[in-house]
Amino acid sequence: MTPRNLLAVALFLLLFTPPRTQSIGFDFNSFNIRNLTLLGDSHFRDGVIGLTKELGVPSSSAGAVIYNHPIGLYDADTNITASFSTRFSFSITNTNPTFSGDGLSFFLSPDNRTLGSPGGYLGLVNSSRLVNKFVAVEFDTRLDSVFNDPNDHHVGFDIESLVSIKTADPASQELNLKSGESITAWIEYKNEECRLRVFLSNSSLKPSEALLDVNIDLSSYLKEVMYVGFSGSTEGSTDLYLIESWSFHTSGFVPARRRFKPHNVSDSSVIDSPNISISDSGNGYHSRLGLGLGIAGPAFFCAVIAVFGFFSLRKWRKIRTQKSFKAELLTGPREFSYRELKRATKGFHSSRIIGNGAFGTVYKAFCTSSGGISAVKRSKHSHEGKTEFLAELTIIARLRHKNLVQLQGWCVEKGELLLVYEFMLNGSLDKLLYQESVEASLLNWSHRYNIAVGLASVLTYLHQECEQQVIHRDIKTGNVLLDANFNARLGDFGLAKLMDHDKSPVSTLTAGTMGYLAPEYLQYGKATEKTDVFSYGVVMLEVACGRRPIEREAGTQKMVNLVDWVWGLHSQGKIIEAADKRLNGEFKEEEMRKLLLVGLSCANPDSSVRPSMRKVLQILNNETEPVFVPKLKPSLTFSCGFSLTVDDIIVEEGGGEWESAKATTIQID
Known part of the structure; x- marks a missing residue:
């Protein structure tokens, strides 16, 4: 056997002989x-x-x-x-x-x-x-x-x-x-x-x-x-x-280890070495030669292995970088084929669209393999769409909570970025709160309060109970979905950020939906758990009042901010009048008052006095007393240059998707 072949065999034995699996x-x-x-x-x-x-x-x-x-x-x-x-x-x-x-x-x-x-x-x-x-x-x-x-x-x-x-x-x-x-x-x-x-x-x-x-x-x-x-x-x-x-x-679990068997050599073969006589005069020379070869041989062999390993490692790292995303998910959600999802959505037909966002479209899918119904999110082909797709998939795939939308699978084929979610029978919260059809059933108070508790529970989990803190950055009624029992399920993690619990927030491009953005986030572009708390507060006021975060006043062109409107009633001692009139008084007044005050405390312009989501959950579950909410809304001013009011920064009615560079100066009255 030539040295090259011998080296190849040695490398094969060293690198490809599988290890023995031991009981664990x-x-x-x-x-x-x-x-x-x-x-x-x-x-x-x-x-x-x-x-x-x-x-x-x-x-x-x-x-x-x-x-x-x-x-x-x-x-x-x-x-x-x-x-x-x-x-x-x-x-x-x-x-x-x-x-x-x-x-x-x-x-x-x-x-x-x-x-x-x-x-x-x-x-x-x-x-x-x-x-x-x-x-x-x-x-x-x-x-x-x-x-x-x-x-x-x-x-x-x-x-x-x-x-x-x-x-x-x-x-x-x-x-x-x-x-x-x-x-x-x-x-x-x-x-x-x-x-x-x-x-x-x-x-x-x-x-x-x-x-x-x-x-x-x-x-x-x-x-x-x-x-x-x-x-x-x-x-x-x-x-x-x-x-x-x-x-x-x-x-009792020790699989047999495969053994390398040279071609045409049976298990019973024995190679006999002939006896060779060596004269005494050459013993010293041969001993030194043997010693030298004994040292140089293994050293050379190790050097070859090291060089081979170095180049193999470089190649492996390159492949791993290219495919790490896919490899990371092999043990997680299922990988769907593009053909299967295309068939399930009738070729992504417009009749199957159940939602649209800044980064993609959501389709209703009927999966023939499982016989179930799913929601397929088809991300846009832009750079932002790919970034959002990776963010959403890597974050939500590692999270489990009863109030999160369950990710069932994903697909990256034919230039498409697709996520498959559990289908939510009752759609998004905003569609139930602001139904245009008079005949549609109204979301009753019991369901609304349960939604408030469920959303507080999942945000407590994201902020304080995960190994890494998750800042959602886009909490709004459109991203709160409802299952068959009207339980809240938080979805759409396209703008979410992972943070270590002991790290300071990093300034980023401000992103989110107008009406839900905290004033300090608009000013500095720093997303923290308190910016999520602010958005949660606005959502709670929507749930209690049945009004959008920013609405045009009837008969005028004036825009009314929901937080300001509720705080105005609170200052007059009439906060209960903010309750959704469509409920016809069919609610528990104590719970309504509590939810309205929680909403205001979370939407406080001063982030330092906003409660944590854990505190909010305890308040809603009657485990602690509500936080104090002042009669007059606190004023928060960022001093530099000129000032803007809430009306000045409204870019579209009703709260659409919105992105902007950091605002120069904002004054919240």
């Missing part, structure tokens, strides 16, 4: 954000994970926590499925025993981004799509006849459905899931026995007898890689589900 595991005695993803209402508290939040009755809550790294559970080469075991401690506390929550689950799923619905869906599956891929053990504390629950206190084993294959009552072992005490669970699956067992105890000692014993072969359900985690949900209750510790381990 992890142990968490306490938790931190580093290795876990939190979805929905899940949160950290003193090293413990809370899956739900303590909310007032009749609120609902759903959350999930997922281990960041996929777990190898199946090897296609050897057709081996792993066995696994997990041990975790949890507690269920009910602060209002009159209303019991639904429960929590431990699950394995190929999906690490989907948060299910609250209530009986356990935060595990979506109420609009019951079919999902998962294997789970549920700890159910509420009787739900839809899923054939045997009682309101059971442990069940589920596969791709919340109708349990088998259940058991912990009371049979004198255990009470609702006691609020710490309970330790062991879940073991042995692939060679096709058997799954669940053990429960009030102590750290594993009992000898399993509570739940299921004969089941999971090899067809455990994919090559799966994500593991917990989910929990409540509906109209105050249950808190806490995960206190967690360990997970696989076993």
Whole structure:
């Protein structure tokens, strides 16, 4: 074999022989954000994970926590499925025993981004799509006849459905899931026995007898890689589900390593080296020569490897830079084909248009593969459109919250930039608030207040609970969508910015929609969480009053600013008169007053006194007292050059998309 061929073989062995896959595991005695993803209402508290939040009755809550790294559970080469075991401690506390929550689950799923619905869906599956891929053990504390629950206190084993294959009552072992005490669970699956067992105890000692014993072969359900985690949900209750510790381990999963076999050489072949006699006189010379070759050979080999690796790395980095966007999303939302989306939208026909924005058009799509309805956003071909597309996709793909529009997939083909979203049956909030049809049903007060709470919840998540803070920058009624139950879903992250929590805001080109832009943002172009708070305040005043942020006064050409109008009524002690007249007084006056005052406090010209979104959420949920709102609207002046009033900076009626360089000077009276 020539040296060149020998080197090629050595490189092949070194670079392309696959490593042995070992069994894996992890142990968490306490938790931190580093290795876990939190979805929905899940949160950290003193090293413990809370899956739900303590909310007032009749609120609902759903959350999930997922281990960041996929777990190898199946090897296609050897057709081996792993066995696994997990041990975790949890507690269920009910602060209002009159209303019991639904429960929590431990699950394995190929999906690490989907948060299910609250209530009986356990935060595990979506109420609009019951079919999902998962294997789970549920700890159910509420009787739900839809899923054939045997009682309101059971442990069940589920596969791709919340109708349990088998259940058991912990009371049979004198255990009470609702006691609020710490309970330790062991879940073991042995692939060679096709058997799954669940053990429960009030102590750290594993009992000898399993509570739940299921004969089941999971090899067809455990994919090559799966994500593991917990989910929990409540509906109209105050249950808190806490995960206190967690360990997970696989076993029996060591795929055979491929071996390089030279051509025409059998496994039993033995190469015998002939005996060669060497005279004593040449021993010293040959020893030195052997030593030199022994050092120089490996050194030369390493040098060749280093040069080869250097050029390979440069090429790899170039390819990675070109394709990093696509590669980053392979484990996330689904990649659709252009052909499929074109067919689903009838060739992007104008009859399928359900919305338009500055950066693209939204189409209603009927997907034949799933039989469902989606919304496809088709971004424009401009540089700004591509930038917006990348921003929206990279941001929303990593976020999970019940009040966010769910991203289902994406497509980059034929010069097109396409995003596929969950279809919102009731459209955008602005269309329901400002319906032109008299016959259309009016958004009632209960729905409006629920929208206010939901939007506050998701902004709290974006501002304070994500690993990186997300500033939306374009909160308006047109970007608040409503699902079938009129729950608010925030969408359109085309202008959103990611920021580290401890970083200062950076001045950028001012972008957003007139009527929703905070005065300091107009002046300095610095988007912060407080500029989002201002926009939220304007939206809340719209929800309460049924009026646009900037409207032309009836019978005149004068433009009326909604914040100024409501503050004027507040200064006269008549703030309740700002309520939407179309409600005909059918609202709770205390809630209406609270929402109006929250709107004004958020839309305060002075950003330093605006409440945080967490504070707003607590106020709306009656967990804290409302902030003080002065009778007279504060005046804020940016001193330089000349001054502009709100009327001077109105560029179009009704609040359209708007971009501008920073204003020189603005005075807000």
